Each structure stands twice: as structure tokens, then as C-alpha cells.
Amino acid sequence: MTRHVVLGKGPIGMTLARQLAAAGHDVLVLSRSGAPSAPSGPTGPTGPTGPTGPTEDGTPGSASASPIQQDAVDISDVAALTRASHGADVLYNCANPAYHRWPTLWPPMADAILAAAESTGAVLVTTGNLYGYGAGTHTMHEDSLLASTETKGLVRIAMWREAERRHREGRVRATEVRGSDYVGPGALGYAHAGPRMLGPLLAGRPLHPIGAADVPHTWTYLADFARALAAAGATEAAWGGAWHVPSPQALTFRQLATLFADAAGAPQPRIRPLPMTAVRLLGIGSPMLREVFAMGYQFVDPFVLDSTRSQSILGLTPTPWDTIVAETLAWWGNRSPGPRTPARR
Template sequence: MTRHVIVGKGPIGSTLARQLADAGDEVLVLSRTGSPSAPTTPGASTEPPIRHAAVDSADAAALTRAAQGADVLYNCVNPAYHRWPTLWPPIADAILAAAESTGAVLVTTGNLYGYGAGTQLMREDSPLASGETKGLVRAAMWREAERRHRDGRVRATEVRGSDYLGPGAQAQSHAGARMLEPLLAGRPLHPIGAADAPHTWTYLADFARALAAAGTTEAAWGHAWHVPSPQALTFRQLAVMVADAAGAPQPRIRPLPMTAVRLLGIGSPMLREVYAVGYQFVEPFVMDSTASQGVLGLTPTPWDTIVAETLAWWGSRSADTPSAARR
């Protein structure tokens, strides 16, 4: 039985934990509180056995103790968006130290920020050329992990996904509650920046599967990989597809211009950071996952399945917790 230790219990970490536990593996989730996360499907009668423990993700010694005996260690932490430059370096260093001390394979949940504006089509060999603060933070994290891997100190890989959607995607997801709730109610949608730029969307379940595969695929170690994701869609195309599948009215889409995001950011640290990466919403933001599909042995979930499973989850969630969509 493989022993997995996951640092972080957000949507990605929680989805990964359930997949691994369903496969019969031993799973320990480390988080600040140590309490279980909400189940993906409210009202489910059974949940796979997953242990939880409270650990400070920036405490290398505590992480090392908790990860003793782990075969794979996953970094699924998600610090406060506007505090990445302060919070990420000690967390990344502590998790690297725990992987080095325990010998566990380190799999980091990554994103596409490091490539920067104007990349157009992002591949794993695209340069990490971002000049934006959050992109610089993520690029520095990977370069340090890659350096230690080359030096033989750790076995490390990173799996990068785009904006995720699907069962478990919460309010922070651009295609989660902020799309589904108004769309299904026939109210206008207000995407950031634009609605007609091609955009890669990553299915949350595919993200978790890619992380798990990278942790047990030796050929993946020492490199970064993209989550196998379906063909890019604009926000408008995605909204229309979901509306058609749900039998909902055709979406009324009124994008929030980046100038408005900038003004709102005066009083909101979060929106200031959203404005800083506004290129992701107004220009093509498309990644290629051909190479990773070959190495990880995975293919993306088709769009019709993604939409059907997302709507089924949303309906179950709304029925069991009617106030959840308003939080």
C-alpha cells in the first residue's frame, strides 16, 4: 500500500485525497486546523478513510515528522492570493526540506502564472518569463525544486493546471459558483475582463489524477507537466454549453472591464492581484498538454462529461445545502 501525505485540504488537495483513498492507498492530509474538509458530494453515505492532522505548513520540522514513511508528498497549499511573496517562500522551503529528509517524492500543485503575458500557447518547455510578482514567486519555487532534484537531494515534479472547474470547485473558481449560480438562475454573468478570449479550463478530477500519476511515474520526476485538459473554450462558449445542458436560459454576459477591476482594487488587495494578471482574461490563455499525456498516461475528460458531472454535483450540493451557494 502506497502512503501519501497531502499538505493542504482545498479543492485540489481534497479531491486528490479522495481519489487516492478510493484506490485503497493510505492518505494523511495536513492542514492548519487538522479538521476534515466537506465531502465532494453532500449527503454521501460513505467517505473513503482519510486521516487528518494539524501542522503548520511553514514548519519544516513538524512537516518532516508528519511525513515520515511517506512514499509521496504533495504540496497542495493555497496561501492568501495577495500574500504570495510573503507566505510562499517559507512554505515551499519547508515542504522541500520535508521531502529531502523523508525521501518522499515531492509533487507540487502548480499553475501557469510563471509563463507570463503574451505566451499565447503554453507548453512545458515555454520559458518562465513572467515579470509579474505572483509569476515570479511560482517560477522561483519550481527552479529551486528543480535545482535540488538535479543535485540529487530530492525527487521532485510539478503539475501545472489552468483555472479549474467541476465537483468541489468553490467560490474562488471562475467557472464555479460565480458562474453556475447566476447562470442557472437566469441572471447576468460578469466574468473578469472579457468573455471571448480562448481559455484552457482544467477539470478538477483530472488535476488530481495528474498529481497522483506524477508521484508514481519515475519518468515524470525532475520536470514540470501540464494537467491533461480538454480543448480551450471562451467563457461565453463554456457558459452556453452549461446552460444548454442544464436547460437554462441562454446566458447574458456582461464582462467586468479591467479598468473597473483596477478601480475596485483600490480597496481590495485580492482584486489588485487579479488586475495584475488581467492578461489571463483578455488575451488567449491556452496550454498544451500533449507531452504530459504521453508521460503520465492520461487523457482529459471530455467536455460533455465535465458539464454533466459538474451539474449533477451542483444540483446535489444545492439540494443538501441551500445556503452554500450564497456564502
């Protein structure tokens, strides 16, 4: 049994924690509150998500699977984080501070995480995204240039460059796994393919995607994201590099919505995209939407992730769309009603 410490209890962090626990590992989730997270709901009709029910990838969990421990820590506090991570074999950075405060919140957190990894000797696996590639990189490969000039993209580039530097110096063993907008059980809050799509779609109401509905876009299955993080932590050949989550073929928002509508027997989707000019106006009073506008190129231009190289290194293949749709609809239909909170990694 290995000890895995997961930073952040959002959709990615908790999906990963449940997969690791179901595999029999010792799992500790660290977050600001430390409060236990409610299960995200079943991935199928057979029972609750968690170590003793179906896991996030739909596989039955073992009754003897390790429980998930949770504790509170300020991730930017080097000493506190290092103490909490003591004994970790792998440290997963699945944290995600407030979207509009990345330039101020991420640097001290990233520095503390690197320091904790160096002190404990744990392999550091960072949950990344595609922001660093920047506008105009319509098809993204692992060796595509990190050429973003946008603030959040620059933050992510700086984080990876520092981790990469310390890895080369032999101070840490670091890797990063990058995914696109996620879909699947647990995708709540601001997820573009979460409640903002499924709620109105299944109720026969119009959908209002950001920017456009007919450009190809990669969608990453949450369970695949978690599997890729775990594989990167266990695969020495992955250390020192950045990898893409094995993801299924890109779909336009219209194609994605139609897949879900057909599988659910819902009416064909009525789609009315929200123009970027409207997003910009709405952003005057919303810090979150201001940041969405800054990333608008992702929604009006092709935004496609290639994961061919990662599939070879990590030994994974993407979940097919029919399985993604079936498992997501089963989860949606069986999830416990409750308040919707912003999706956090």
C-alpha cells in the same frame, strides 16, 4: 498500499485525497486547522462523495477504501512538517496561501516542504499553475520560457527552480503539475467557473466574467488535476520535470457558459464582462482584486494550455466536455447548502 501525504485541503487537495483513498491508499491530509473537511457533494445522483460513495471522478468507491486522516500542522515549520510527513512515499504540495501574501508566505513554506521531502525521501509533487509563463505566451507548452515579470509569477518560478536544482543534485525527487483555472465538482469560492458562473447562470441572471467573454481559455477539470498529480508521483519518468494537466479543448467563457446552460435547460447566458479598468478601481479596497488585476492578461488575451507531451508521459487523457458538464451539474444540484469559502489548493 503506499502512504500519501497531501498538504492543503482545498478543492485540489481534497479531490486528490479522495481519489487516493478510493484506490486503497493510506492518505493523510495536513492543513493549518486539521479539521475534517465536509464532503464537496456528490459527483452524481447516486450518493455522497467519499471513499464509500462515488469518487470525485465519478467512479464508485470501494467500501473497504482507506479513510482519509486529517491533522494540523504549520507547513512553514520544518521540524513539525517533517515529523507529520514521516513514512510518506509521496508528498503532494496542494497548499495555497492568501493570494495577496504569496511573496511573504510562500518562500518559508516552499523551503519547509523541500526540507521535509529531502528528510523523508518522499517524492515531492507540487501543484503548479501557469503564472510563470507570463503575459504574451498565448499557447503554453511544458518547454515554454518561464518569463513572467509579475510578482506571483516570479514566486512560482523561484519555487520550481529551487525544487529543480535540488532534484538535479540528487537531494529530492521532485516534479510539478501545472493546470489552468479549474472547473468541476468542488470548485467553489473564487473559481471563475464555480458559483460565480453557475449560480447566476442557472437562475437566468447575467454573468460578469473578468475582462472578456470571447477569447479562448483553457479550463482544467479538478478530477483530471488530481489524477495528473497522482500519476506524476508514481511515474519516475516525470520526476525532475514540470507537466501540464491533460485538459480539454480551450473554450471562451461564452462557450463554456453556453455548454452548461444547454445541458441544464437554462436560458441562454446573458454575459456582461467586467472591464479590467473596473477591476482596477475595485482593487483599491480589495487586496484580492488587486492581484486579479495584476493577472488581467489571462482574461483578455488567449490563454491556452497544451498538454500533448504530458498526456504521453503521464498516460492520461482529458475528460471530455460533455462528461465534465454532466458531472458538475449533478454535483451542483446535489451539494449541501452552506457558506462559500475562498477556493484554496
